[in-house]
Amino acid sequence: MGGKWRKAKLALGLNLCLYVPRTLEDSPPSIDTADGLSDAALLSPANWAVSSSRPATPSTSSHSLKLSKSTSKSSKQICSICLTKMKQGGGHAIFTAECSHSFHFHCITSNVKHGNQICPVCRAKWKEIPLQGPPTLDHPPSARPATITPVGWPPQNDAVMTVVRQLPTPRRDLNRRHIIPLYQAPEPGIFDDDESLEENNSQPAMSNRSPCNKNEDATAENVSSKMIEIKTYPEVSSAPRSNSFDDFTVLVHLKASATIKRQNHSKNQTSCLHQQQLSPSPRAPVDLVTVLDISGSMAGTKLALLKRAMGFVIQNLGSNDRLSVIAFSSTARRLFPLRRMTDVGRQHALQAVNSLVANGGTNIAEGLRKGAKVMEERRGKNPVASIILLSDGQDTYTVSGSGANQVQPNYRLLLPLSIHGGDNAGFQIPVHAFGFGADHDASSMHSISEISGGTFSFIETEVVIQDAFAQCIGGLLSVVAQELQVVVECLNPMVRVGSVKTGSYPSRVAIDGRTGFVDVGDLYADEERDFLVFVHVPTEYCGDRTSLLKVKCAYKDPITKEMATLESEEVRIERPEIAERGAVVVMSIEVDRQRNRLRAAEAMAQARAVAEQGDLTGAVSILESCRKVLAETISAKSRDRLCVALDAELKEMQERMASRHVYEASGRAYILSGMSSHSWQRATARGDSTDGSSLVQAYQTPSMVEMLTRSQAMLLGSPSTQRLIQPLWSHGSQPKPR
Incomplete structure (x- = not known):
C-alpha cells in the first residue's frame, strides 16, 4: 500500500498539464491530444521551480487540470527553448x-530546423513558422515573407529572418497521430566533429583548490596516494597445525576514497570550510x-518524461563534460554531436532533445552502433566514457521469432569492439541499459549491459525515469580510479589459489x-568491492602461523593519468599445535556476509533459468530454499542488514513469479536487474524496492544519493521537505543494535 501511495504522490507532484474543455469564446488552434504535455516546460528548470512550489489542483472539470497562472507568467518571461529571460532590445x-x-x-528557428512545427509550450499547430537565412529564389521579391529586424540591430542584406506562412503538408503516422519531422540536417559521414576538450581539463584539481588552506596541496597529494583501501579477512583466524583446507576462504575488500575531503576544521576555519563546500571537488x-528510444510506443507521457529526465542530465553535467544524443526508432540518428556542456552547449542540447517526436519501430542494435560510432570517431577523449541506453520495447529488427520461440541475438557479434572489447581486450565503453515499462526486452537489455561491463536497470513506472538517470550519472560523475586490477599472490610455497568468486568481473588463476x-x-x-578467494591451506609442521597470501592493486588516477600501486598486509592464520579444549571456532562475519550475497545471486540466476523454461513453481522453490539457508547463517542470526535486505529481495522476486503474466510484465526484468546489481556490486534502479521506494537499493554511494535527492527535490517540491534517501544497506556495514 505504501508503494502505491508513493506513486500517487509522485504523479501529483509532476504537475502535468492537460487541457480544459474549450468554451465558445475560445478559438485556439487544434491540438494533438496525444501530445498534451508541454515538452519545453518539462525541460525548463525555471518551470520546475514554479511548478514544484505549487502542486496541480483539479479544475471544475473532472477530465482536466488547469495550468497555473504562475507557470503561464513564467513562460512569457523566459524562452522555453534556451531557458533565458526575454526582453526587448539587447540585440535579440x-x-x-x-x-x-x-x-x-x-531559438525558435533552430527548433523549426529540427522539424518541429508545433508550439513547444502549448503544442498548438502553427500556420506560420519562422525561418532564418538568406533570401532564396523560391520567394521572388514580391512574394517573399516579411523581414523581421531585431530591435537594436542595423539592417543587413546578407541575412534576413522570415516567417513562412504556408507549410508543406506533413506526413503523419495514422496509427500514432504524430508529426514526422520534415526538416532534418544531414549527418556527416564521420563523427569527428566532437567539440575539443578544454585545454586545462587534464588538471582540474588545480583550478578547484581553495586558496584559504595553505596545506591543501600537500593534503591533495596525500589523498591521491590513498585512492584505494585494501582489507583482507580470513574465514577463521586460527586453525590447528594438523588441519588442512581445500577451500579456505579469504575475503578481499576494496573501498575507493571519497571525492569530498572530510576533514576536521577549527572554529577559525569556518569560512574556509564554507568556501570548500561551495567549490566542487x-x-x-x-x-x-545517450541512446534513446523514440519509437511509436514512447508517444505521449513517456516521451515527455524522457525529455524532462534528459533535461535534468543536461543541467547537471559540467562544462568539461561532453554529451551526444542518439535517437532511434526504425532507424537511428545522431541529433546532437559530442559537445561540452557549457551554457551554450546546454541550450543546444535542450533544443535537440525538445525536437524528439515518437514514431516507428524499435531498432536497438542500430542505435547502439551509432552511439559507438560517436565514441570511436571522436578526436578527443575525456577520461570517463559511457553510453546510456533506454528502450521501452522489443528489438523488432534484431530479435527473431515470438513467445517461447523467440531467438535472442548475440549482441557480442552485432555490436562494435569499442563497446565490448572482444574476448581478450576487456571492457571498453560500458553501456548502462534502462528497460522502461512492461513491454521492453529485458533479456536483450541485460545482455547488452553484461557484455559491455555496464548495469541493467528496470524502470517499472514512468515517474521514476529521471531518478533512475540521476542515480546513474551520480556515479559516472564521481570516478576516482580506472583500469583497476587486483593481483593475489601466494606467500607459502604450499598454498595454492583454487578459484576466485568475482561475479561478472573477469578473473583468472595462473x-x-x-x-x-x-x-x-x-x-x-x-x-x-568484495571478492572471495578460495585457497588450499596445507598442514603446518614447524610454525606457529601460516602466511597465506598478499593482495596488490594497480590503477590509474583519472585526473593525473598516473598509474599507482599499493598492497595489503600479509594474510596469515595462527596454527596452534593442538586446539584449545573448549575453544569455539568463530567464522568471520564479513566472510559469511559475502558468502550469503553470492548464494543469493546464484539462486536468482538459477530461478530465472527455471522460470524461462516455464516452471514458475520450481523457480519459487529455489528462492525459498535459498532464504531458508540464509536464515541459518551467523550473519543472518545477528540481524546483519545485508542479510535482511537479501531476504526481502528474494521474497519480492517470489511474489513477482506468482503467475506467467506477472513474470512477463515485471518479474523477469526485476530479477535481471537484481542479478546485474549483485554481479557488478553497483546500484541499479529496480521497480519498487523492498521498502516501497523505487530506488533505495544496495551499493548506492553518497554521490548517487546526492544526485537522486536533487532529482526528487525537483519532482516533489522544496528540498527542505524532501526526505533524504539513504542506502538500504552497504556491504561493509555492521548490524544495528536492537
Missing part, C-alpha cells in the same frame, strides 16, 4: 507565435552518449595456482 529578436507564446527568434570529466587476477575497471567514489 522576439518571435510571438499565433498562439501568443513568445521565444527568441534564433575535482573529478574526471565525462564523455556521455596455471601453477600461485597467482590470481581480477580486472575491476572503474570505481566510483566511496564504492566497495
Whole structure:
C-alpha cells in the first residue's frame, strides 16, 4: 500500500498539464491530444521551480487540470527553448507565435530546423513558422515573407529572418497521430566533429583548490596516494597445525576514497570550510552518449518524461563534460554531436532533445552502433566514457521469432569492439541499459549491459525515469580510479589459489595456482568491492602461523593519468599445535556476509533459468530454499542488514513469479536487474524496492544519493521537505543494535 501511495504522490507532484474543455469564446488552434504535455516546460528548470512550489489542483472539470497562472507568467518571461529571460532590445529578436507564446527568434528557428512545427509550450499547430537565412529564389521579391529586424540591430542584406506562412503538408503516422519531422540536417559521414576538450581539463584539481588552506596541496597529494583501501579477512583466524583446507576462504575488500575531503576544521576555519563546500571537488570529466528510444510506443507521457529526465542530465553535467544524443526508432540518428556542456552547449542540447517526436519501430542494435560510432570517431577523449541506453520495447529488427520461440541475438557479434572489447581486450565503453515499462526486452537489455561491463536497470513506472538517470550519472560523475586490477599472490610455497568468486568481473588463476587476477575497471567514489578467494591451506609442521597470501592493486588516477600501486598486509592464520579444549571456532562475519550475497545471486540466476523454461513453481522453490539457508547463517542470526535486505529481495522476486503474466510484465526484468546489481556490486534502479521506494537499493554511494535527492527535490517540491534517501544497506556495514 505504501508503494502505491508513493506513486500517487509522485504523479501529483509532476504537475502535468492537460487541457480544459474549450468554451465558445475560445478559438485556439487544434491540438494533438496525444501530445498534451508541454515538452519545453518539462525541460525548463525555471518551470520546475514554479511548478514544484505549487502542486496541480483539479479544475471544475473532472477530465482536466488547469495550468497555473504562475507557470503561464513564467513562460512569457523566459524562452522555453534556451531557458533565458526575454526582453526587448539587447540585440535579440522576439518571435510571438499565433498562439501568443513568445521565444527568441534564433531559438525558435533552430527548433523549426529540427522539424518541429508545433508550439513547444502549448503544442498548438502553427500556420506560420519562422525561418532564418538568406533570401532564396523560391520567394521572388514580391512574394517573399516579411523581414523581421531585431530591435537594436542595423539592417543587413546578407541575412534576413522570415516567417513562412504556408507549410508543406506533413506526413503523419495514422496509427500514432504524430508529426514526422520534415526538416532534418544531414549527418556527416564521420563523427569527428566532437567539440575539443578544454585545454586545462587534464588538471582540474588545480583550478578547484581553495586558496584559504595553505596545506591543501600537500593534503591533495596525500589523498591521491590513498585512492584505494585494501582489507583482507580470513574465514577463521586460527586453525590447528594438523588441519588442512581445500577451500579456505579469504575475503578481499576494496573501498575507493571519497571525492569530498572530510576533514576536521577549527572554529577559525569556518569560512574556509564554507568556501570548500561551495567549490566542487575535482573529478574526471565525462564523455556521455545517450541512446534513446523514440519509437511509436514512447508517444505521449513517456516521451515527455524522457525529455524532462534528459533535461535534468543536461543541467547537471559540467562544462568539461561532453554529451551526444542518439535517437532511434526504425532507424537511428545522431541529433546532437559530442559537445561540452557549457551554457551554450546546454541550450543546444535542450533544443535537440525538445525536437524528439515518437514514431516507428524499435531498432536497438542500430542505435547502439551509432552511439559507438560517436565514441570511436571522436578526436578527443575525456577520461570517463559511457553510453546510456533506454528502450521501452522489443528489438523488432534484431530479435527473431515470438513467445517461447523467440531467438535472442548475440549482441557480442552485432555490436562494435569499442563497446565490448572482444574476448581478450576487456571492457571498453560500458553501456548502462534502462528497460522502461512492461513491454521492453529485458533479456536483450541485460545482455547488452553484461557484455559491455555496464548495469541493467528496470524502470517499472514512468515517474521514476529521471531518478533512475540521476542515480546513474551520480556515479559516472564521481570516478576516482580506472583500469583497476587486483593481483593475489601466494606467500607459502604450499598454498595454492583454487578459484576466485568475482561475479561478472573477469578473473583468472595462473596455471601453477600461485597467482590470481581480477580486472575491476572503474570505481566510483566511496564504492566497495568484495571478492572471495578460495585457497588450499596445507598442514603446518614447524610454525606457529601460516602466511597465506598478499593482495596488490594497480590503477590509474583519472585526473593525473598516473598509474599507482599499493598492497595489503600479509594474510596469515595462527596454527596452534593442538586446539584449545573448549575453544569455539568463530567464522568471520564479513566472510559469511559475502558468502550469503553470492548464494543469493546464484539462486536468482538459477530461478530465472527455471522460470524461462516455464516452471514458475520450481523457480519459487529455489528462492525459498535459498532464504531458508540464509536464515541459518551467523550473519543472518545477528540481524546483519545485508542479510535482511537479501531476504526481502528474494521474497519480492517470489511474489513477482506468482503467475506467467506477472513474470512477463515485471518479474523477469526485476530479477535481471537484481542479478546485474549483485554481479557488478553497483546500484541499479529496480521497480519498487523492498521498502516501497523505487530506488533505495544496495551499493548506492553518497554521490548517487546526492544526485537522486536533487532529482526528487525537483519532482516533489522544496528540498527542505524532501526526505533524504539513504542506502538500504552497504556491504561493509555492521548490524544495528536492537
